[in-house]
Every structure is written in C-alpha cells, then in structure tokens.
Amino acid sequence: MNNLEINMENHEETAEKVSRNFIQNIIDKDLEEGTYHKVVTRFPPEPNGYLHIGHAKSILLNSNLAKEYQGVFHLRFDDTNPTKEKTEFIDSILEDVKWICDDLDTEQVYYASDYFGQMYEFARKLIKKGKAFVCDLSAEQMREYRGTLTEPGKESPYRNRSVEENLDLFERMRAGEFEDGSRVLRAKIDMSSPNMNMRDPVIYRVARREHHNTGDQWCVYPMYDFAHPIEDAIEGVTHSICTMEFEDHRPLYNWVVQELEFEIPPKQIEFAKMYLTNVVTGKRYIKKLVEDGIVDGWDDPRLVTIAALRRRGFTPESIRMFMELSGVSKAQSSSDYAMLEYCIREDLKMKRPRMMAVLDPIKLVITNYPENEIEYLDVSNNQENEAMGTRKVPFGKVLYIEREDFMPEPPKKYFRLYPGNEVRLMNAYFVTCTDYAVGQDGKVTTVYCTYDPETKSGSGFSGRKVKGTIHWVCAETAEKAEIRLYENIVDEEKGVYNEDGTVNVNPNSLTVLKDAFIEPALAEAGAMDSFQFVRQGYFIVDSKDSAMDHMVFNRIVSMKSSYRPK
C-alpha cells in the first residue's frame, strides 16, 4: 500500500462521519443500557385513505432504523375504527409500502384487529384492578364533565361502580345489549389533570359496524389510546415512533403499558411530520379533492400521494434520497419541493436514456440538403453513461424544432437560431438561418437554413464554434405524442380553501400539449418507462393505449435553465 492509498483511506474515514439523529441517539442509549436487546419498529397506518409523501418519511424512518440495528420492521394496519376503514385503502397502502421499501414481505404485515380478543381481556384486567369503569354519560354530558383547557373536569357519577358491576356491564356491552353510544368503558385516571388525555379517557365504545377483517364478530371497539400500546407490546415493538401530535398522549400510553404490566414495555418517541411547501398533504383535503371530483382520483399526478408520485414518474430511490436529505427532528418544518425535484433529477440522470422530442414544434427546412434523403446518425443514449449504448436517429431535409429556439429579433445573449446565426443541431450538423416564414396569425411557421456537411457530429470538426445547440426531430419519421405538464394542484400559501368555501385550485395545474413530436426510438417505449427529453426535462410514458394514435407522457421535472430573456 502506497502513501496515496493510505491517505485516501484516512480521508474516507473522516468523511464517513455522518451526524446521527435524535432517535438514533435514544436507541443507542437503550441498547447500551440493556433496556432492549433487539430493535422492533412499526409503521401503523389507519386504512382510511391513501398514503402521501408525509407517510413515506415515517415508513422509511421506521424501516431504516430496523435495518440499521438488525431489527425488525412491522407494517401494522391500525384498523380499530370500522366506520372509516375500507379494504381499498388496505390494498393501496400495501402496494405503496412495498414500493417504498422493496424488501417488505407478507410476514411483516399485521392487523390490530387480530388482537381484539386480547384487547378485550386486557380491558377486563383493567376493570378488575379497579382502573376502568363503564360510564353511562352521553357524549355531550361527557364533554361537559371533561372541563376545559383551563378548568379541571368533574368525575363521572358512574365512576365508583363496583368491579362486579363493571365486569357485568362490559360483558353486556360486548354482547350487544346496549345501543351505540349509550355506554363506554373509561380508564380511571385523573379528571383534574392538566393533560386532557388523562381525564378518564374512553377506551372502548359500542359500534355496530361491519369490520373489514372481523365482520360482525364485535360490536365494541377499542380506542386508539388503549389499543396502540397493546398492539406494540404484543408485537414486541421497542420503539414506537409517531408524530408530534401524540406527544400529549405519551403519559396515557405509558399508563396503559404500566397498568397492564407488560414484560418489555415499548417506548413512544415523537418526531415532526414532514410538510412540503405549496403542496396539499392533509388527508382530509386530499380526500375532499377526490370526492369533489376536482382531481381524477387518489393517484392523480397533481397530488402528492405515493400513488400519484409513482404515476408522475418518481422512483422509490428518489423518495428515499429525499427523506435522507431531509433529516429528522422535533421542530415543525416544511421541506422545499425543490429538494424533491433535485432527488428525482439526481436519480434519473445517469440511468435513463436521453432522447429528443419537440414539444411546441415549428418546421426547419435545410435548403441545401438533398431532397427525399434520410440518413441515420449514431447517437449516444446517455453521454455521461456510455454503458447505455447508442441508437440510430433519422435526419432529413425537413425537421421540427422548438418554437422557442428561433427568434426573428433576438434579445441580447440569445444563443439560439435567428436570421444569420449558426447553431448546432444536436448530434447532427451546424445550420445557419437564412430566412423564415410567418403564418396568417403572425406566428413563425417555418425556418429556412443551410447546413455545413463538414460539421457532422462525431467528425471531429473544430474549424469554428457555435454558442447554441438545439434539439430537433426528423419530420418524416417523427411520431406524434401528447405531453402533460402537471403542477401541484393547490397553492397552500393561499390556503386549501378560499373564504367562500371553494377549493383554491391552481388553474394551470394541468397543461396538455397535443402536437409534440418524438423521435422513432421513443415510440417503442412501454408504459412507465422514463426518459430525459433533451433540454426539456424528465418524462415518463404514462399511457400507451393502442386505441390512441399517439403516446402520452407526463413530465416528472423540468430542467434548470439559466437563460431568462429580458
């Protein structure tokens, strides 16, 4: 080993020092002190909607932690409230979680509803300990008894029922003897606690609802605060990582864990939710947009549900990278959408082919190019990754170029085509603009040029340089395509709803370009293939319906451009 290699090694060691987040610090300490010996984490969605980008943070945080500590990660459906839950959502969540962490297998999937029997017994245990009671107060009465944020609550008149009576009543609740809402089981804690969650919280309610998993087996269902710690304990979860709004629930979580005397008590840790700037992440808002028909469904590419991002062309790798770059903390924060775009650009740029497509075409005629001749140029699929090989691209006398790549009267520092200027046609020849034609509407229709055969791409020509390079597509062989440019649908700076109650929708959230042309090689792509359209950004084949006479592409992200006229 020579000195250089030694230096490199040292360098790598120092560069490896990556900062650890506060959760890793907690786990490190727990392991060191022997509180736990194996890390078990979980992601516990309620199947009442589709997952969005914010959930991806929780999924990845939990699964990565399990991986890092050679532990186990569970996907657990927190399906304790049948009034809101649907199998449609279970299916979508399963699909999305599998997509985000590609190594999830079915053994890691759990259902809270599978523990209903055990939960019922745990509730009885609480009753026997004198720590829970059946309460006959109505919902409104209970609200009155609860007190306010600044005033303590009053104890329920049913609080001191005997253990026997409570056991009997609870049994009859379960047997279906009482109407929905007529009685609940409550934990007996402290009505004067400054923490509202500790004021004798409801832990079981009566609800005659068909459950997607247990059918009509139950008519009493446990509440989150009671069920969750039990679910964690049953599964051996060590670190129950949730979002900040549950911080006030931690004392109750710990109360349940303690009163039920679990051998290895799970520990709840809270972190701040991920918000994205100018994007709707609230589940109820997304739900409303779907229900109101403002978007086409939960996977409409203008949303940031996982399904929508997937359809828009984001890769799981890009989402993972985004979460890694974002970090974890307890401070309320909102990540910049630009960072997500950076991640998908970064992920795609080396691994997807770069092809030519013209989104807003005008014709370019090469006056000195032979009539009816088509030549096939060798073009690299990705100049930065030669392993991606080459392809043949047809070239002829008549081409399409981008409307914005020609200006009759160019502003200063415009490097593209204008009368008298010479530019490179990418992967082909230099052309000089000699003339142009304008249609009745005053818009340019055709640009006339001459080309210089000596300047052919790959010929090594170095006689002169040009400032601009533009892309093109051969008119005779080009295929037609439809391009959809999606923007995130709602501008949250203005709020999701306007004052009159209408949804504040970005009117330009979807732009459809119907007259785009793509090079022939692109026409062979299958649905969900992604490409970089040279100088246009990254696109994904969204639809290739044989009934249509063209392909449909969605834009993932546009490219940066440092040219801004005026």
Place this chain on the structure above:
RNA sequence: UGGGCUAUCGCCAAACGGUAAGGCACUGGACUCUGACUCCAGCAUUUCAAGGUUCGAAUCCUUGUAGCCCAGCCA
C-alpha cells in the same frame, strides 16, 4: 389566559460548554455537441430577544417573545 412541544442561513439540518458541519435554493466563474450535467468560488463574526454565570455559551441560569399541538365515543 391550563398543559405539552419547538425556535440555528430563503428551506431542511448538525453541533451534547472549547470558538457555527452538510444538503437544497441562490449568486459569480470555468467547461460544454443539452444555457443541462460537472467543476471551482461565494453565501450565519453569529444561533428568537434581553440579561446573567464562565477564561470561554447556540449549548447552563433568568425573564420575555413567537409558532405548533390538546377539550372525538377519530387515529
């Protein structure tokens, strides 16, 4: 105005009493057969504010200020 939590660059986020990492964004410049990519340079004399302790404070103490969460038989 009860309780809980948070406050470090436009946006995330490190720093754990020893003299403010990094990424995104942005701005210059170099390179260029993509005005992309890449590269190089610049971007917090200061950590919500004011006091205090200390040789030394983003870190400890005091007093304020601002934001978020909690009064579902939702999760």
